[in-house]
Amino acid sequence: MANPKKVGPARELLEAGLSNSAIARQLHMDKRDVAQLRSEMGLPNIPAQPLTVEQKWRERTAPLPGGHLEWTGERATGSGTPVLRHSGQAYTAARIAYRIQHGTDPVGHAAPGCGRQHCVAPEHIDDTARRQRDRAALRIVLGSPDRPTHCRHGHDQAEHGQFLPDGRAYCTRCVADRKRQTTAVC
Structure with missing residues (x-):
């Protein structure tokens, strides 16, 4: 009782x-x-979640100059990443923004491509596949050589190759290996 x-x-x-x-x-x-x-x-039950995830997302945004959207809702501890909880699930606000813009879930990580940290404007959010495609196109425009098939440590770049925002190629496997070595030393 x-x-x-x-x-x-x-x-x-x-x-x-x-x-x-x-x-x-x-x-x-x-x-x-x-x-x-x-x-x-004698009070009726409250519906668990009367709003869709997209409606709840919209309630937690505020416009900023330049077409950006600020997240006014919850943020992840430490990183400050905008997050949304809905019907027992946690989502990043960028993931929902991508879904609003494209009608599908992002492939990989959803993040703003506009340069403003934590912007959640749907038209500013890219997924990993879109970012990599755009960065590969930038390499072509800049006249950069094709990405090698393997990095200097022999990792297959079709699987582990990515591009930085400026179009430079890097190996995600090498980055992960360096992080593991750094944390093992500490």
Whole structure:
């Protein structure tokens, strides 16, 4: 049974229209106890998530000059990456923005291609495949030589080759190996 000291505040929150889950989290109660109070009070259940993930995403953006969009919602601890939780799932805001613009999920990592960190404007978000295609095209425009078939350590560049924003080629396998060596030394 619910802690008697929490019943009063729970009733107030129920009358204010909060969901059972929100009240349980806020008051550190069992959801079943909150549901029982709701039933006793004759209040209807709150729909779990009335908004689609895209609608919820739109509620957490604000326009910035230059057509950029700022994320006003939750951010990941440490990186500051804009994130959205919806129906028990966590998404990056860039992933949802890519889906809004292209109608499909991104291939690989979704990130802004406009140069503004954490911009979530759908038309500014690229996936890994699109970024690599554009960077390979930049190499052609700049007259850079074709990417070698293998890096100097013998890694197949069809599998591990990527391009930096300026069109320079690099090997993701070599980068991962260097990171492993650095963390092993520390």
